[in-house]
Amino acid sequence: MKKIMNAVADIVRESCEGFALAHADLVRLSTDPLFLCRADSMSGRVGLLSGGGSGHEPLHSGFIGRGMLSAACPGEVFTSPVPDQMLAATKAISGGKGVLYIVKNYTGDVMNFELAAELAAAEGIEVQSVVIGDDVAVEDSTWTAGRRGVGGTVLLEKIAGAAAEAGADLAEVKKVAEGVMENVRSMGLALTGATVPAAGKPNFVLADDEMELGIGIHGEPGRERTAMKSADELVDALLGPIIGDLGLGRGEEVIAFTNGMGGTPLLELYVAHRQVVKHLEGLGVRVARHLVGNFITSLEMQGMSITLMRASAEQLRLWDAPVVTPALRWGA
Amino acid sequence: MKKIMNAVADIVRESCEGFALAHADLVRLSTDPLFLCRADSMSGRVGLLSGGGSGHEPLHSGFIGRGMLSAACPGEVFTSPVPDQMLAATKAISGGKGVLYIVKNYTGDVMNFELAAELAAAEGIEVQSVVIGDDVAVEDSTWTAGRRGVGGTVLLEKIAGAAAEAGADLAEVKKVAEGVMENVRSMGLALTGATVPAAGKPNFVLADDEMELGIGIHGEPGRERTAMKSADELVDALLGPIIGDLGLGRGEEVIAFTNGMGGTPLLELYVAHRQVVKHLEGLGVRVARHLVGNFITSLEMQGMSITLMRASAEQLRLWDAPVVTPALRWGA
Structure with missing residues (x-):
C-alpha cells in the first residue's frame, strides 16, 4: 500500500485539517467531535447535514457552503460517523428552522443518524431525515438493506440545498429532497x-x-x-x-x-x-x-x-x- | 491496459466532444483542426492560447472561459499539438488586440508554437509568447532543454487571464505572465x-x-x-x-x-x-x-x-x- 499519509489512524483528521486550511473562507472544522460546517451563520434557515464514511471525497465535506450542505460528519474510511459527531454538527447549524439529515442508505449510517435525530429532538431541535437509495445495480448489498445510496446524493444535496438557501421551511426542503429521490x-x-x-x-x-x-x-x-x-x-x-x-x-x-x-x-x-x-x-x-x-x-x-x-x-x-x-x- | 475508451485513435477527439457537450455554455469545439475556444466573443480583448499533449486534464481545455484562457489546442496524449491547430485557434480568438501563447517548456510544444506564431504574423495577427519552466526537479529532461513546465502553468493562466479580461494590452498581459514565471x-x-x-x-x-x-x-x-x-x-x-x-x-x-x-x-x-x-x-x-x-x-x-x-x-x-x-x- 502506497498512500500519501502519515499514521493510518490520523489520515481522516489530518485530511480534514488540510481541507479546513485550504477552504477557511467557506468552512469551519471541529476536531472533537469531528465535523465540518459552514463558516457563515445558518440563522433563519433550515440546516442540511450529511455525512458518511470518508474516502468518497469531495462528498460530503466538499459540498459545504452557500446553497448546498450546512455541515458534514466524516467517519473513518468507509465507516459510518457516530451520533456524537452528528449531534454536535446539528447544534452548530441549528438556525431555528430545523435540520434535515441526508443519509445514504447504508445500515450504519441509517442507524447512527436515527440515534442522532433522537438526541437532537431531546435537545429541542427539530430533525427530519431522508434516506437515499438510488443505485439500481442490486436490491440488497453488503452493508445495505434495499438500494445503496450513491451519485444521486450529490444532486439531492445541491437541489435541497438551494431550497434551504432560499428560505424554504423544513417540510418544504424535505419534500424537495424526496422529489429528487423519486426521480x-x-x-x-x-x-x-x-x-x-x-x-x-x-x-x-x-x-x-x-x-x-x-x-x-x-x-x-x-x-x-x-x-x-x-x-x-x-x-x-x-x-x-x-x-x-x-x-x-x-x-x-x-x-x-x-x-x-x-x-x-x-x-x-x-x-x-x-x-x-x-x-x-x-x-x-x-x-x-x-x-x-x-x-x-x-x-x-x-x-x-x-x-x-x-x-x-x-x-x-x-x-x-x-x-x-x-x-x-x-x-x- | 484498461481504459474507458473506444478506439485508441479516437480517445482525444471523443473526449473533446464529450467536454464540449458538457460545457456548451462556456466552450465551442472545432474538430478539424482540433481546438476548443470560448463561446463568447474576444472582441477588444487580448486572446490567451495554450495547448499541449492531452492526458493532463483539466489542463488546458478545462481553463477556457471568462478570466482565463481564450482557447486550447489538445495534442494526442503526451504529444504536442501541431501548428495548424494553433493557427486556426489563433484566428478564432483574435479580437484585434493580439494573442499571447502560453507554452509549457517541452521541445515539441515550443517549436510548434513558434511556427504558429510566424504563420499568424503572416496573416496579420500580432502574437507574443511566454515559455514556462517552473519545475525545479531537474535542469534538462527527456523532452526539454531547461526546466519543464508544470503546475505553475495553472497559476500563470489564471493570473494572465485576469489581466486580459480586464482589458490590458498584449505587452501588459505578457508582463503579467512573466511576473508569474519569475515567482x-x-x-x-x-x-x-x-x-x-x-x-x-x-x-x-x-x-x-x-x-x-x-x-x-x-x-x-x-x-x-x-x-x-x-x-x-x-x-x-x-x-x-x-x-x-x-x-x-x-x-x-x-x-x-x-x-x-x-x-x-x-x-x-x-x-x-x-x-x-x-x-x-x-x-x-x-x-x-x-x-x-x-x-x-x-x-x-x-x-x-x-x-x-x-x-x-x-x-x-x-x-x-x-x-x-x-x-x-x-x-x-
Missing part, C-alpha cells in the same frame, strides 16, 4: 479495486481484462464481472438499467452526471459522457444539464458511475441556483 | 506510472514501497527513486528545493497549490496540503491563497506536485478576480 437513479462500474488504509490491501482484485458492473462505492459486489468493453458499450450497459428503472421516455429532460470513482482521468470520463448524451438523444431524451468529474469517489478506484435525474422546470431552477462550495461553484 | 516554482513525485493509450503499458513501474521524487508530468525521470515516506516527509522533500530556488523568506506571501497527478484521492491531497501550510508557517511564510485538487495531471498516475508562487498584492488581486471555466470558478 434519480445511478449505476457504476469498476476497473480496479481500492485500498482502505486500515486494511492495507485492495478490497478486490480484477484481472487485466476484467471489470465489474454494478459496483458499490465501497467495493460491494455488483451484478457481474465481465470482460472489458469499449467506452460506448460500458455506458450503454449502465444506462439500460437506469433508464428502464426511471421509465424515461421521449420528450423528457434529465440532469446527466458522469462521475469518476477517483482514479479515472477526466480524459476518459468525457469519452463516456459523450456516449451518455448520444444514447439519450437517440431515445429522444434531452440532457438539460451536465455534471462530469470526480464527485463521489471510492478512494483511488478506477471506474465510473452514471446518474440520471428526471428534472422538472422547478428542479432545474434549483439546480441552477448559486452554489459556493469547495467542490461545486457556479452562479455567484 | 513560481514546482516539484512533483510519483507513486505509480501511467499508461499512454497508444503504448498500452505503463511508462514506468515502481515497486510496492518505492516512489520517484521529481517526476515529470509525462513520467520523465526525476531526481531519485527512494523508499516510500510519510506524507509530511514527502511534502518536506518537495518544498525544500522549491523554497530554496525561490529564495522565500520570513514575512513573504505565497499562493500554495497542492496538485494531484490524476489517480491520488483528495483525501490524501489534503493530508499533504496540511503539511504544506505547516511547513511554510514554520518558516514565517504566509499562505495567502490555496488551491488543492487534480488540475495538471498525468493520466491515472498516483502522486502529487506542489507549486508555490511568491505573490504581490497585485498578483493576489488578479488571482481573486472572477473566473468562470469548467474546472476553476469563483467570484462570478
